[in-house]
Amino acid sequence: MRAVLLCDLGNSRLKWQLLGPGGGLLEQGAMSSVARTGAGLASDLEEACGAALTRLNDQGVECAMGLVSVASADQTDALLQWGEQVTEAPVCRVRSEPKLARLTNGYR
Numbered sequence: 001m002r003a004v005l006l007c008d009l010g011n012s013r014l015k016w017q018l019l020g021p022g023g024g025l026l027e028q029g030a031m032s033s034v035a036r037t038g039a040g041l042a043s044d045l046e047e048a049c050g051a052a053l054t055r056l057n058d059q060g061v062e063c064a065m066g067l068v069s070v071a072s073a074d075q076t077d078a079l080l081q082w083g084e085q086v087t088e089a090p091v092c093r094v095r096s097e098p099k100l101a102r103l104t105n106g107y108r
Contacts, residue, residue: 002062005049005087009033009069009079014041018049021061027052033071038078045082053086063087068094 001021008015010033017028029048033041056063065083069076083091096105 002064003053003056005053005063005065005083007045007065007067007069007079007083009041009067009071009075011071014045014079016045016049018052020056033075036075038072038074038076041075042078042082045079046086050086062089064089064092066092066094068096070096 003021003026004019006017006019012032012034013030014033015028015030018026020026027049031041031044031048053063063086065087067076067079067083069079080091080093098105
């Protein structure tokens with residue numbers, strides 16, 4: 001089983017959760033994404049959860065990352081690049097659809 005880092009990058013905040021191999025919450029946090037460069041966000045995310053990812057890696061636990069983003073391409077690309085470097089695997093990029101079943105997305 002893998003640990004999973006889930007990231008939700010919005011226009012105002014980056015929210016994240018690190019789930020252990022069994023699905024339990026290990027750590028979580030949030031930070032402002034307003035007027036931030038992608039490199040700055042990636043650096044702060046590394047500071048926030050990098051130690052936990054390293055501990056998991058040292059225990060032989062693989063980690064995957066999922067990212068959903070409505071933020072700028074600079075911020076999104078920086079987190080995708082950071083995630084692929086840290087997990088040594090492609091990041092699962094989740095994209096919203098304008099409409100699915102009866103649910104309508106309010107974002108353009």
